[in-house]
Amino acid sequence: MRKHIGWIAGTAAAALVGAGAITYAVAEDNGSSAATPAAESADAGFARDMAVHHQQAVEMSYTVRDRTKDVEVRRLAYDIAQTQANQRGMLLGWLDLWGLPKVSAKPPMSWMGMGDMPERGDGSFMPGMATDTEMKKLGTLNGKQAETFYLQLMTDHHKGGIHMAEGCVAKCSVGVEKQLAQGMVDAQQSEIKLMADMLKARGAKPRS
Numbered sequence: 722m723r724k725h726i727g728w729i730a731g732t733a734a735a736a737l738v739g740a741g742a743i744t745y746a747v748a749e750d751n752g753s754s755a756a757t758p759a760a761e762s763a764d765a766g767f768a769r770d771m772a773v774h775h776q777q778a779v780e781m782s783y784t785v786r787d788r789t790k791d792v793e794v795r796r797l798a799y800d801i802a803q804t805q806a807n808q809r810g811m812l813l814g815w816l817d818l819w820g821l822p823k824v825s826a827k828p829p830m831s832w833m834g835m836g837d838m839p840e841r842g843d844g845s846f847m848p849g850m851a852t853d854t855e856m857k858k859l860g861t862l863n864g865k866q867a868e869t870f871y872l873q874l875m876t877d878h879h880k881g882g883i884h885m886a887e888g889c890v891a892k893c894s895v896g897v898e899k900q901l902a903q904g905m906v907d908a909q910q911s912e913i914k915l916m917a918d919m920l921k922a923r924g925a926k927p928r929s
Contacts, residue, residue, distance in 0.1 A: 758894065763889060766832025767832060767889040767893055768898070769824065771809075771905075773846070774885065775812075777850055777851065778875065779802045781871065784871075788867035789864055789867050791868055832888075833885070844856070847885070849878040850881060851874045869923050872916045873928045876913055876920075877928060882905060883910060886902040
């Protein structure tokens with residue numbers, strides 16, 4: 722378990738080191754191989770939606786760090802928070818580079834052809850997102866209960882995030898954004914496996 726978490730920590734650190742290079746590489750990629758993405762393109766849509774999706778993961782992770790003393794859960798939560806906050810900054814930075822708005826009048830996931838999908842409501846706007854009620858519940862739990870609920874929520878969150886990232890890999894046109902999306906898929910799939918083991922150790926299972 723510690724070996725896996727150490728690997729994730731190293732991955733998060735590497736992502737932070739490379740963030741600036743990846744952000745500025747977008748300008749070169751965009752300038753040399755394609756026109757600036759349109760406001761409703763897959764590139765812009767993914768950047769906007771994933772920035773929102775990541776923000777909830779960051780909030781969820783910092784919440785559980787205050788609700789448990791378990792070293793492995795706290796380390797995993799910190800790594801997820803740092804990695805996704807960094808990626809969120811890149812996504813929003815690209816929108817700035819492209820001169821595109823950070824919000825859209827169209828429903829979330831429209832860039833994937835899923836703008837008409839039913840929402841869970843209560844703050845859950847995209848696949849995998851926790852509801853406001855679930856987020857509040859997490860903030861009331863402590864110890865093993867908080868750890869288990871967090872791991873279940875984050876597993877669902879990662880599954881939704883992977884679905885979105887795979888959509889960008891298939892539909893986005895900016896090379897470095899597609900690379901970032903594929904990196905999200907790979908890292909989050911690994912974390913899902915790790916969280917399944919952590920849940921099993923707590924006598925629990927993923928919710929779906």
